[in-house]
Every structure is written in structure tokens, then in C-alpha cells.
Amino acid sequence: MSSKAYWFLQDHIIYVQNAGDLTAEDFRSVDKEIIAYMKEAKESSPSARVHVLVDSLQMTKLPSLLDLEGGRILKYMQQPNCGTTVVVGVNNSLLNIISRLLTATMGVKLHMTDSLDKAVAYYKNLDPSVDGVPDVEAWKDNLS
Numbered sequence: 028m029s030s031k032a033y034w035f036l037q038d039h040i041i042y043v044q045n046a047g048d049l050t051a052e053d054f055r056s057v058d059k060e061i062i063a064y065m066k067e068a069k070e071s072s073p074s075a076r077v078h079v080l081v082d083s084l085q086m087t088k089l090p091s092l093l094d095l096e097g098g099r100i101l102k103y104m105q106q107p108n109c110g111t112t113v114v115v116g117v118n119n120s121l122l123n124i125i126s127r128l129l130t131a132t133m134g135v136k137l138h139m140t141d142s143l144d145k146a147v148a149y150y151k152n153l154d155p156s157v158d159g160v161p162d163v164e165a166w167k168d169n170l171s
Contacts (some may be wrong), residue, residue, distance in 0.1 A: 029053065032060035033167065035080055038068040039157050042152060043081045044170070048088035061103040069108050076110030078153070079103070080146050082167075084116035092124070096165050104135045111136040111153060113146040144165075 030053040030141050035042035041064050043057055062078060068077045089095070103109060114137065130137055143163040151160055 030057040045083045046085040051094040078110035079112040081114045
């Protein structure tokens with residue numbers, strides 16, 4: 028149905044909102060958006076890592092592992108300034124397999140959790156020097 032990327036914290040954290048039944052094309056499209064944000068951040072903060080917060084609380088269906096090319100469909104994870112991706116709201120054995128594959132084969136940093144608040148707390152703990160992390164629920168309300 029849809030997948031869209033936004034800056035959650037400029038040059039530090041990208042927020043991806045997934046909703047409905049997603050297709051491989053949705054993944055390809057949002058991957059391009061994420062890469063554009065990462066390139067933008069690299070220009071203004073060359074040494075900073077850019078993390079990705081994936082909100083899948085409203086997602087109802089993932090494409091097949093074959094359609095996702097075993098996780099390789101997400102090219103942003105190969106960007107030199109890619110930090111940690113935190114996926115929220117998906118308790119899916121397929122995604123767990125993909126995350127293990129990506130971690131083992133590509134050295135991707137991936138974390139799974141069940142709430143946005145836990146995801147934000149994870150990022151704050153990961154990089155305490157990052158200031159200005161907004162309240163995620165209030166921030167999401169401003170997206171509409």
C-alpha cells in the first residue's frame with residue numbers, strides 16, 4: 028500500500044512509515060528516498076551515521092523473501108554513512124530470517140522492537156550525543 032521516508036531528526040534519523048500490504052516496488056521506492064536522505068546528510072555532516080527507524084505498526088503484509096531478493100533489495104544499507112536500522116512492530120519469522128541474513132552477510136546493524144518509544148530510547152542509548160530527539164508520537168501527529 029505505502030512506504031514513505033521522512034527526516035525524524037535532520038541528518039541523524041530517518042523515519043519510514045509502512046502501511047497496508049507492501050510490495051517489492053514499495054521497498055524499492057522508499058529505498059531510493061532513504062539513499063537520497065543519506066546522501067544529503069553526508070554533504071552536511073560527512074562523519075555522522077544516519078539511522079533508520081522503520082515504523083511497521085500499520086503494515087499488514089510483507090512481500091515474499093524472493094520478491095525482497097533476500098533483503099538485498101534495500102540498497103541503503105550499503106551506504107557508507109548507514110547506521111543502525113530499528114524495525115518496530117513486525118513479529119514476523121520471515122523478517123527475522125532476513126535480518127539474520129543481512130547481519131551475517133552484509134554486516135548490517137539491525138534491531139527489532141515492539142514500540143516506537145522503545146526504538147527512540149534505543150537510539151538515545153546508542154548515541155547520547157545526538158540532541159533534540161522529538162517525542163515520536165507528537166511528531167507523527169504532525170505528519171498528517
